[in-house]
Amino acid sequence: MKYAIVGSGAIGAYYGAKLAYAGNEVHFLLHSDHDFVRRNGLQVDSCDGSFHLDSPSVYRSTAEMPRCDVVIVALKTVNNHLLPSLLPPLLASDTLVLLIQNGIGVEADVQAMFPGVWLTAGLAFICSAKTTPGTVNHQCYGSINIGNYSCPDKSKVARMIAEMQSAGIASAEVDYNEARWKKAVWNMPFNGLTVALNTQTNCLLANPSTRTLVKEMMMEVVGAACALGVNGLDEAFADKMIQNTLEMTPYSPSMKLDFDFKRPMEIEYLYSRPIVLAREAGFEMGKLAMLEQQLRFIQTQYLG
Amino acid sequence: MKYAIVGSGAIGAYYGAKLAYAGNEVHFLLHSDHDFVRRNGLQVDSCDGSFHLDSPSVYRSTAEMPRCDVVIVALKTVNNHLLPSLLPPLLASDTLVLLIQNGIGVEADVQAMFPGVWLTAGLAFICSAKTTPGTVNHQCYGSINIGNYSCPDKSKVARMIAEMQSAGIASAEVDYNEARWKKAVWNMPFNGLTVALNTQTNCLLANPSTRTLVKEMMMEVVGAACALGVNGLDEAFADKMIQNTLEMTPYSPSMKLDFDFKRPMEIEYLYSRPIVLAREAGFEMGKLAMLEQQLRFIQTQYLG
Numbered sequence: 001m002k003y004a005i006v007g008s009g010a011i012g013a014y015y016g017a018k019l020a021y022a023g024n025e026v027h028f029l030l031h032s033d034h035d036f037v038r039r040n041g042l043q044v045d046s047c048d049g050s051f052h053l054d055s056p057s058v059y060r061s062t063a064e065m066p067r068c069d070v071v072i073v074a075l076k077t078v079n080n081h082l083l084p085s086l087l088p089p090l091l092a093s094d095t096l097v098l099l100i101q102n103g104i105g106v107e108a109d110v111q112a113m114f115p116g117v118w119l120t121a122g123l124a125f126i127c128s129a130k131t132t133p134g135t136v137n138h139q140c141y142g143s144i145n146i147g148n149y150s151c152p153d154k155s156k157v158a159r160m161i162a163e164m165q166s167a168g169i170a171s172a173e174v175d176y177n178e179a180r181w182k183k184a185v186w187n188m189p190f191n192g193l194t195v196a197l198n199t200q201t202n203c204l205l206a207n208p209s210t211r212t213l214v215k216e217m218m219m220e221v222v223g224a225a226c227a228l229g230v231n232g233l234d235e236a237f238a239d240k241m242i243q244n245t246l247e248m249t250p251y252s253p254s255m256k257l258d259f260d261f262k263r264p265m266e267i268e269y270l271y272s273r274p275i276v277l278a279r280e281a282g283f284e285m286g287k288l289a290m291l292e293q294q295l296r297f298i299q300t301q302y303l304g
Numbered sequence: 305m306k307y308a309i310v311g312s313g314a315i316g317a318y319y320g321a322k323l324a325y326a327g328n329e330v331h332f333l334l335h336s337d338h339d340f341v342r343r344n345g346l347q348v349d350s351c352d353g354s355f356h357l358d359s360p361s362v363y364r365s366t367a368e369m370p371r372c373d374v375v376i377v378a379l380k381t382v383n384n385h386l387l388p389s390l391l392p393p394l395l396a397s398d399t400l401v402l403l404i405q406n407g408i409g410v411e412a413d414v415q416a417m418f419p420g421v422w423l424t425a426g427l428a429f430i431c432s433a434k435t436t437p438g439t440v441n442h443q444c445y446g447s448i449n450i451g452n453y454s455c456p457d458k459s460k461v462a463r464m465i466a467e468m469q470s471a472g473i474a475s476a477e478v479d480y481n482e483a484r485w486k487k488a489v490w491n492m493p494f495n496g497l498t499v500a501l502n503t504q505t506n507c508l509l510a511n512p513s514t515r516t517l518v519k520e521m522m523m524e525v526v527g528a529a530c531a532l533g534v535n536g537l538d539e540a541f542a543d544k545m546i547q548n549t550l551e552m553t554p555y556s557p558s559m560k561l562d563f564d565f566k567r568p569m570e571i572e573y574l575y576s577r578p579i580v581l582a583r584e585a586g587f588e589m590g591k592l593a594m595l596e597q598q599l600r601f602i603q604t605q606y607l608g
């Protein structure tokens with residue numbers, strides 16, 4: 001299948017490069033480092049083995065790109081207002097769009113922009129960064145959990161997942177909603193608290209007050225998921241997330257990196273949307289709603 | 305009556321100076337600026353009229369001070385562990401101790417240290433600072449609301465209040481518990497949030513997210529007071545506190561000043577005690593409990 005990568009940052013460039021390195025046809029939309037990559041290729045420094053793509057197919061505009069079988073959207077959600085102008089040139093009637101984005105409620109909004117389009121959702125469990133042009137630094141993990149959102153052609157989803165498994169970047173198919181809420185159990189406490197308290201995951205867990213708060217927030221996510229009829233989340237899962245985080249090296253979640261680099265934060269899909277969804281189902285995520293209020297203050301004060 | 309001032313900072317030095325200037329006998333316990341004040345006297349720069357005390361009675365230790373009719377304790381509550389060594393030389397059997405301190409639960413703890421002592425509580429509504437030795441800068445307000453906590457001699461309390469009214473520093477007697485909880489309606493949101501978000505009162509109210517949060521937190525205090533059977537607090541009172549704050553100049557509450565000057569914060573009596581009291585009465589102050597957790601993290605990370 002033919003792949004397009006929309007948003008070739010630390011996530012999109014990594015997955016596109018892995019697919020290309022495995023022999024697939026991949027077309028990259030590049031922005032700031034387009035000229036560099038066209039001249040020098042794309043370098044992946046990876047814990048799983050580094051490699052270099054000498055002449056990847058790179059573009060400045062989707063208008064120059066071919067229609068593709070799979071369009072991987074790996075933009076930050078704060079840029080999703082660009083999708084109506086970016087995506088149409090890439091879409092055929094049977095194109096699969098794979099959203100590798102943070103938070104809850106993204107698919108519903110993208111579906112509203114493109115009512116007929118076949119959507120799938122990917123949750124990336126990866127630590128990677130793109131700090132210099134043309135180079136992805138991949139530190140650990142790397143798998144995408146993929147769930148079907150609105151594609152009627154199950155076999156096409158299965159084929160995409162199979163190709164991604166061959167390229168070493170996907171797990172078996174997951175339940176879309178369960179996967180989103182499970183990721184939120186980790187995302188919602190750690191992204192916002194590392195920003196609000198200007199710290200990292202390890203410090204939050206080393207302090208008894210904030211460790212308790214992290215657990216209480218995780219249980220709010222579990223409670224919301226239960227209220228919404230999502231399976232598979234319970235206190236044991238929350239405890240496992242805390243245990244996993246204790247075993248990680250000190251980590252700055254994506255929202256903390258956005259804050260540190262003075263980029264807009266993904267408050268909408270990481271906080272506002274799940275909080276409203278839960279509230280509509282009768283469950284109040286009180287502490288996370290307060291964290292959202294604090295983040296909106298911080299966004300306005302420090303990020304303009 | 306004879307007065308002792310224990311804790312001659314911006315609050316204690318101001319009230320002591322006003323009492324002395326009105327002709328009362330006042331004995332000041334001084335710490336860092338003892339020698340300066342002994343040589344140069346005490347200057348009060350005040351919006352209500354400045355004045356100078358040429359030779360106030362100042363001491364390095366309460367052991368050198370006389371027993372007094374009224375002992376005004378104006379220490380920060382984080383120093384209350386010093387009271388068992390500071391107070392005894394000042395106390396006669398009928399001494400009134402007036403605690404001018406922040407928060408809820410202070411009187412109960414001081415009473416436990418001194419079971420027989422007659423306690424009254426003073427809530428200072430004042431903006432003052434002591435930024436150079438021997439000088440109090442008094443910007444606005446200045447009145448103390450005084451309530452009786454454990455003094456069986458009502459007439460002595462009335463006499464103290466009358467003398468303080470003559471000196472221009474006290475209002476009519478108030479209900480102790482109602483006054484404490486009313487002050488908490490302002491104190492609990494603004495002290496902690498200005499620290500957690502590193503800001504001032506006006507910015508919190510200018511941002512719609514944090515203005516909503518401030519109101520929600522005020523309503524938690526109102527709810528806690530109701531659960532504890534304290535009268536006089538309702539939504540209209542919370543709205544009035546917000547309105548008053550909108551009319552103030554941008555303001556850093558005492559906890560924010562403590563944070564800025566890297567002094568310990570009064571988390572215990574401003575947050576932990578009222579939160580636990582409310583919880584014991586079946587009312588959960590959820591957002592304020594989260595703010596307490598954040599403040600305890602900040603205390604450990606930045607103030608050691």
